[in-house]
Amino acid sequence: MTTLNQAVDRHLPASMGMDFPEQRKLASSTTLELRAGQGIYREGQRAAAIYQVQSGAVRVYRLMQNGHRHILSFYGPNEWFGLQDGLFHDDFAEAICASQLRSFSISGLPTLPVNLLGIALNSLAYANSRQLMIVRQSALERVAVFVKEMADRRPGISEFELMMSRADIADYLGLTVESVARSFTKLRTSGIIRLHGRGQRYVRIVNPEALAALSM
Amino acid sequence: MTTLNQAVDRHLPASMGMDFPEQRKLASSTTLELRAGQGIYREGQRAAAIYQVQSGAVRVYRLMQNGHRHILSFYGPNEWFGLQDGLFHDDFAEAICASQLRSFSISGLPTLPVNLLGIALNSLAYANSRQLMIVRQSALERVAVFVKEMADRRPGISEFELMMSRADIADYLGLTVESVARSFTKLRTSGIIRLHGRGQRYVRIVNPEALAALSM
């Protein structure tokens, strides 16, 4: 963990760099209120709880030896995260925007209202799918997959706001910010989506069929 | 599953194309003897058991819509595989070489001699690590990781045989056969490994430090 903190400093705004609350003994269920960018847990910390998003959004990532950040997953309302192999976290979790979480102490296991194995297997299937996508899809296809993934979380709503920056998306898809921007532009100019609002973060899906075809 | 069989035919020798035994009701523990290339389960089949390798080696892969094969993992002696989210397999498992497996019926759950959650979390951590590697490591680094991974399974033995073909390795690392061959050559000419034997599948690690440095 010698190089870790340097890498962390590169990714966290200075004002938030050490903004990970010490994991303390939790009651079997606790509600957490988080500001944008606030840390939930970090690498090396003892894994003592699992979390469910109530509102807002969370990113979970790992840092590579070279300091590169790779986002493993984004989590939205009702989704679970934080379940860990071994005693200590090997990844980081942060709120992307103002969020509410519910945390469940693992030691309260018998009373947990969830099927841990189910969560784990679900995460595993998802991680495997992402492997396929990242390895063999083009930049444009990956961005299409991402947009579709975000859209599918809001069934029936054709326009929505992306909570995450282009940099987050890039680190999630294994691309650079520039490639992500170019792919968004390509989706826009080919009439598949429309973009507007602060930082072009509002997406309207104009041609869902074409989007689905790309993200296959 | 319309395009699936075409894709399968592309990857399985014709003589083995349909060589997946129907999954039948298993006693709580059964030993399986498999020839090289023989299927263990396939996509769409009901997931009814988990498996432990006794001897030999297994590859587990998924097929993409475009027919591309991506190998999610290789399994060696004592390792577990086949645990599945949902009722049906979404991947394929095959013996790479003559192998012995032990299969455990899932319905015999209370008597299972293993911690399913542990296996699932372990697989999840592994899948996540592979995501990082595949996204941001160069071809040479990925092959170095692979060689080190294989070597680490045989502690204390500096020379070993790779059970899998270059094509398997390519589909595992997200590269082409040619790129894998070139990377092996580079490792050889830079004095990190030595290769010989049938199909250059015998590997001797000459410079473990350099290998480790590459596969970081």
Place this chain on the structure above:
DNA sequence: CGCCTTCTTGATGAGCATCAAGATCAGTGG
């Protein structure tokens, strides 16, 4: 020996990273 499979090597090109600069916008303070 000839055929097939697997592995290697070479030449070329496509796609994305990288480097650089401009555009847009929110926030800040005169």
Place this chain on the structure above:
DNA sequence: CCACTGATCTTGATGCTCATCAAGAAGGCG
């Protein structure tokens, strides 16, 4: 109200890495 600042996003130019295409080399097996 407007200029200034910093963050985020976009666009352009260039080069590197790896995929692709093509062909040769090295076994294994009839």
